[in-house]
Amino acid sequence: MNTIVDRTKDIGEFIPQPDDDMLICRCEEVTKGEIRRAVHDGMWTITEIRRYLRTGMGLCQGQTCARLVKGIVARELGISMAELEPAAARSPMRPIEMKVLGNEEVTDLWQ
């Protein structure tokens, strides 16, 4: 997307909220408060939040929480959800055993 963002922009203080202990990413057990705090630590993109907290990095790869995380980050930054790029989806689509993934047919690449 490449939007110029100055990370020194003032987004206000972190203000605790009563439901900060609510679980948002169930696979990795990350709470709303942890996500909000990470934004104040400077993690302003979904990719950075994922790498910092592991949200959406568990078994479901964010299929459950992606939208919720996006909403929380957008609200904290005071921007619209549409301004946040989704994190990259990566193969495999479902968790797959090593012995299965490693078992494809090996052929001569240059045949």
Add this chain to the structure above:
Amino acid sequence: MAVVNKADVVIIGAGIIGCATAYYLTKRGKSVIVLEASDNIGNGGSSRNGGGVRQSGRDPRELPLAMYGIKELWPGLSEELGVDCEYHKEGNLRLGKTDKHLEILEGLTKRANACGLDVRMVNADEVKKINPHLSDEVIGASWCPTDGHANPMITTLAFYRKARMSGARFITGEPIKTLRRVKGRVKEVIAESKNVYEGEYVMVAAGYESRKILETVGVDVPMHQELMECLVTEAQQKMFPQMLGTAEADFYGHQSDHGSFVFGGSSGIEMNNKDIGPKNSPGNSAITAPCICRGIMKYFPELEDAKIVRTWAGYIDICQDGVPVLGFVDDVPGLVVACAFSGHGFGIAPAVGEQMARLITDGRTTVDISGLRYGRFKAKI
């Protein structure tokens, strides 16, 4: 045009090298602007590597940096940055399955010993004592007890967080087009957006992209890109704490604090891979992750049922001679180069950042980096 974007040091590239240097510079009282082309901090190799913090197997020219980092910086890093970087100093095993492998490992071990590093060969029994999960195919290994691993994504973002808290100004989504000299000194940094930044020093730490930027002041680092790929499993029981590699370079990796195994590797055709991913997030080739799996299962048969949840890819900026280009450049005052890390950048990043901050503020480093200077490249005859 009035320049408002001024700092003591302008750093191009918010990977772990740029973020670490920014942090150590702010600690020394310097004002810093860090410019990142991507929308994300640490979006290149910094977040895509296997997390090794190693000295064994490293070139004697970069070994002093690796050893300095592990002795002086890594042990206290989590505390200093206020974020758990998941650093473990519990050794590195480089595994061998054939006599040829052992020969390679013995060569690496001898070279490292000559530089004063404690690394030694271990036989099949000893290696199984260190790591009981290994297959019987493993007949020996090199063992460096002071090597280890850390979480590269968190460490990169922890340096960013702390540098930002200490006043460094980070700007993302700002690709750089040219550097410009003012009265002979590299001073101005001009972005594709036409924004201009000005520093007493300009540091270029933008991975492979450094090449195009440096060319604008006549500096050409001989390097190319190679794709490396990684995979991560679901969380497993705690099995072992060492960092692993193999003589054959089939794969490398470790078990993270989270319990998942992170393994990196290649298919063998990386030199001529087709670039299939979007620019900001390189794509995997279909043949690589299965190849890494086959490699892992030969060494760790019991991992065959571990489920892969995610794979990813990243570019390594490989230098002509396999070690980074670091420091000032003769006849180009004001410029600091830190690129071409050749896949070794993560482990030495704290040391590089701290030493670059010393170089910029004191005019010299305390670790010998003379073997990494830009001026080392000469025609062969």
